[in-house]
Amino acid sequence: MQWKTTFQVAATYVGAVMGAGFASGQEIQQFFARFGRWGLAGIAVSALLFALLGWCMLDLQERWKIRSYPEFFDHLLGRRWGRWADGLVSALLFVGMVAMISGSGALFYEYFGFSRWLGIFLTGSVIALALWFRGEGVLWINSALIPLKFVFCLGIATAAIALETSLDVVSMEVIQSPIVRHWILSAILYVSFNLTLAMVVFASLGRDVQRPGARLGAVIGGLALGVFAFVIGAALLQFPDTLGLEIPMVAVAGKLGDWPAFFYVVVLWLAMITAAIGNGFSLLSRVVDTGKLNYRNAILPLLLLLIPISGVKFSKIVQLVYPLFGYLGLVFLPTIIYFWRRTRE
Secondary structure (H helix, E strand, O other): OHHHHHHHHHHHHHHHHOOHHHHOOHHHHHHOHHHOHHHHHHHHHHHHHHHHHHHHHHHHHHHOOOOOHHHHHHHHHHHHHHHHHHHHHHHHHHHHHHHHHHHHHHHHHHHHOOOHHHHHHHHHHHHHHHHHOOOOOHHHHHHHHHHHHHHHHHHHHHHHHHOOOOOOOOOOOOOOOOOOOOHHHHHHHHHHHHHHHHHHHHHHHHHHHOOOOHHHHHHHHHHHHHHHHHHHHHHHHHOHHHOOOOOHHHHHHHOOOHHHHHHHHHHHHHHHHHHHHHHHHHHHHHHHHHOOOOHHHHHHHHHHHHHHHOOOOHHHHHHHHHHHHHHHHHHHHHHHHHHHHHHOO
16 A cells, blocks of 8 residues: 555655664764754755655666666666765775764763773674674564664653753863864765665665655655754754763753663664664675675674774764765765656656
């Protein structure tokens, strides 16, 4: 039924973008909240772009009968540059794993007061164990976690907005990114960075999203992302003392009491683990496809490479690396619109 497809596509779009970085508040802090009220305007711009580009992207995939994301990249950029886009996706998956493990370290440090490295090693061990068993049950865990994440994130942010502005702690300074200095550019880069991963998800689903109602689902999903980001952004601005923290939404949850903060930490940590497992499974599968290593022999080298890099602060990754990938992915935004307009002539 059309309404079912619309809902599934909207939920998939939101799930592809609203990861643990989003729910932690760090992405919203770095891309939007640091610009103050103009950052909220930037969220509105990003929501419109998500909706427009989501519609165009699914329309093109249906017209071209896309079955995989390398095929979609080849249509958009040609075979030569399509390989470059394929490499960009691998890099994004790796950076995503680094960010989630680093974020776990920040979570252990800011909430429990433990060493970052304890959180990093513990999270890395759990990920390695799950990957060893090929991540069985991860999809089931995600299906349960995503609604929980939405409920906690939106519920806590909405409750925080209803409270009075925090006055008990001096506002912390958010370090300005040297490569993003304007709220409009920041909004565009945020869409560019996330759209690349959304393209991979939708193209991989193939026929499942090439049905009546799918394009409407992309529009609804894009606008829903704007609503979610706006609520989180408004909550962060309501409590300026949380700006500058590694995991600002946990601090916001702490304004509502110890138990809301604890449950938010647990859900967020599980979300980080499952996101990293999903990325890791995709990366290992790509390594296996090269024929150089088998699946299980590739797990240890991957973790040995990830763990030291994950010592980089979570906020630094979101502040510098995410916008950089946003710049690299800018080629997709005008290209999608160009081909969409051309196919309709």
